[in-house]
Amino acid sequence: MKMLHVVNKSPFEKSSLSSCLRVAKNDSGILLIEDGVFGALQGTSVTDEIAGRSADFKIYVLGPDLAARGLSEKPIIDGIEIIDYEGFVDLAVEHGAVNSWL
Amino acid sequence: MAEEFDDEFDGPVKRFLFVNRKAPYGTVYALESLEVVLISAAFDQDVSLVFMDDGVFQIVKDQNTDGINIKNFSRTYRALEGYDVEKLYVEKESLEARGLSEDDLLVPVEVLDSKALSELMNAQDVVISA
Amino acid sequence: MKFGILVNEGPFTHQASDSALQFVTAALKKGHEIVRVFFYHDGVNNSTKFSDPPSDDRNIVKLWSALAEEHGVELIVCVAAAMRRGINDEVLAPGFQISGLGQLVEAGINADRLVVFGD
Numbered sequence: 001m002k003m004l005h006v007v008n009k010s011p012f013e014k015s016s017l018s019s020c021l022r023v024a025k026n027d028s029g030i031l032l033i034e035d036g037v038f039g040a041l042q043g044t045s046v047t048d049e050i051a052g053r054s055a056d057f058k059i060y061v062l063g064p065d066l067a068a069r070g071l072s073e074k075p076i077i078d079g080i081e082i083i084d085y086e087g088f089v090d091l092a093v094e095h096g097a098v099n100s101w102l
Numbered sequence: 103m104a105e106e107f108d109d110e111f112d113g114p115v116k117r118f119l120f121v122n123r124k125a126p127y128g129t130v131y132a133l134e135s136l137e138v139v140l141i142s143a144a145f146d147q148d149v150s151l152v153f154m155d156d157g158v159f160q161i162v163k164d165q166n167t168d169g170i171n172i173k174n175f176s177r178t179y180r181a182l183e184g185y186d187v188e189k190l191y192v193e194k195e196s197l198e199a200r201g202l203s204e205d206d207l208l209v210p211v212e213v214l215d216s217k218a219l220s221e222l223m224n225a226q227d228v229v230i231s232a
Numbered sequence: 233m234k235f236g237i238l239v240n241e242g243p244f245t246h247q248a249s250d251s252a253l254q255f256v257t258a259a260l261k262k263g264h265e266i267v268r269v270f271f272y273h274d275g276v277n278n279s280t281k282f283s284d285p286p287s288d289d290r291n292i293v294k295l296w297s298a299l300a301e302e303h304g305v306e307l308i309v310c311v312a313a314a315m316r317r318g319i320n321d322e323v324l325a326p327g328f329q330i331s332g333l334g335q336l337v338e339a340g341i342n343a344d345r346l347v348v349f350g351d
Contacts, residue, residue, distance in 0.1 A: 025220040034247045085258035099229040100348040141333040228340040
């Protein structure tokens with residue numbers, strides 16, 4: 001079963017997202033939460049790294065965490081889907097184990 | 103309580119993977135995670151440990167904490183074998199990025215590249231990272 | 233589906249406890265079962281009844297207690313991590329119980345998914 005990877009760290013501060021992209025098996029789900037949501041934005045210094053792998057994974061971002069940080073209206077990388085907490089629960093159900101990249 | 107730690111646990115067995123990505127001493131995660139590993143083994147679960155990113159520093163040889171007055175728990179990794187925890191993996195890329203090799207490590211491990219690690223990770227039921 | 237939840241951070245320095253609470257609330261709303269919420273590392277600091285944030289902030293200790301009261305969610309605080317941090321039965325908020333790490337492993341075994349929130 002596909003694994004759900006959850007990344008809660010800013011890609012500008014920590015290497016968690018890079019490590020996840022390096023090790024996660026293709027076709028896994030990756031959910032960006034908390035400060036991890038910065039990784040979903042267009043036009044940043046890490047956009048290319050993430051957008052370049054967006055075909056290998058299904059990437060999601062937690063809407064309430066984007067909104068809290070004033071980023072709801074900012075363009076996000078093509079293919080990244082915005083979900084809410086209930087969507088997070090659904091992803092955990094649909095995938096196999098959940099791997100949090102703390 | 104007592105029966106939880108009984109060696110005769112005969113409930114379901116799941117594949118538990120502990121992903122160690124943090125260095126020891128700077129934060130408490132490595133020490134406290136090791137305590138969960140030992141308990142999982144007492145429950146006769148199928149336990150694997152992965153050391154990647156700064157987690158590889160947890161198992162570097164010759165740790166001496168005398169000068170910082172914090173408990174040196176590195177010898178516990180050597181004791182894992184006694185708890186039948188024998189599946190220890192290290193990500194090759196993490197090791198190399200930190201200028202380390204297998205010779206620098208205090209326990210026997212299997213070095214995997216990230217592709218192999220990704221297969222191992224995907225085969226788990228429970229992933230506990232700290 | 234049965235969920236086990238692990239909370240590794242305290243209620244103020246990190247968002248982890250809030251994220252866990254939001255996840256648990258959404259899971260219950262969708263009809264899932266929360267077999268146990270286990271508090272480990274600094275997560276044990278979520279369990280003290282003496283937590284008293286300013287009134288314009290959410291009181292997450294009370295929110296966890298309310299969840300235990302309303303939905304019967306088990307809130308287990310690791311004894312070893314709690315002792316290190318000065319948390320004992322005397323300071324526990326309603327709904328929290330102190331127990332061993334075996335309860336975390338058991339949650340991993342009995343739940344369909346274990347979801348970890350931390351730093």
